[in-house]
Amino acid sequence: MATGVFGGSFDPVHHGHLSAADRAAEALGLGTVLFVPCAHQPLKATGPVATADQRCAMVRLAIAGHPRFLLDTCELERPAPSYTVDTLRDLRRRRPDERLVLIVGADAAAELPRWRAADEVARLAEIAVLTRPGVPEVASAFVKHLVATPAIEVSASDIRARCLSGKSIRYVVPDAVAEYIARNHLYQ
Numbered sequence: 486m487a488t489g490v491f492g493g494s495f496d497p498v499h500h501g502h503l504s505a506a507d508r509a510a511e512a513l514g515l516g517t518v519l520f521v522p523c524a525h526q527p528l529k530a531t532g533p534v535a536t537a538d539q540r541c542a543m544v545r546l547a548i549a550g551h552p553r554f555l556l557d558t559c560e561l562e563r564p565a566p567s568y569t570v571d572t573l574r575d576l577r578r579r580r581p582d583e584r585l586v587l588i589v590g591a592d593a594a595a596e597l598p599r600w601r602a603a604d605e606v607a608r609l610a611e612i613a614v615l616t617r618p619g620v621p622e623v624a625s626a627f628v629k630h631l632v633a634t635p636a637i638e639v640s641a642s643d644i645r646a647r648c649l650s651g652k653s654i655r656y657v658v659p660d661a662v663a664e665y666i667a668r669n670h671l672y673q
Contacts, residue, residue, distance in 0.1 A: 648672035
């Protein structure tokens, strides 16, 4: 069985994340896709805005009912920052017989050579890069799969900015996530 590993801040999780994970599961024959919220990504300038508990709650709401999607909080249970190699080591211990496929966006894939223990990351998991129309493909020996995803122009930073300015985020995030954000006064 193959398990996808899809990490990120998910601050907040949105339809772009969900669509990309679904396409990757379908294209790569993944039995499960683990959504792995990070504590803090070392290659990003700013950390998450919502708390870890809030981001986990939003992921739970977003993936509820999807038969292949699961939440994995291993990165939040370790001290920050979150290194992919540590996550994959942990998953390999817990899932020794499963083929692991690390799902990353093209922007993250471009940074692969800068990742901590990038060689080991590529040994622990096959790396699948999500491609979008108009975004150059990443040429790297680390990349094993390319997965075409639809061009959904949405970003978590834009969603946070829309919330801050009182604009609608309907149809950009699942309804349950939009309700959670409103109820908890996030990003205001």
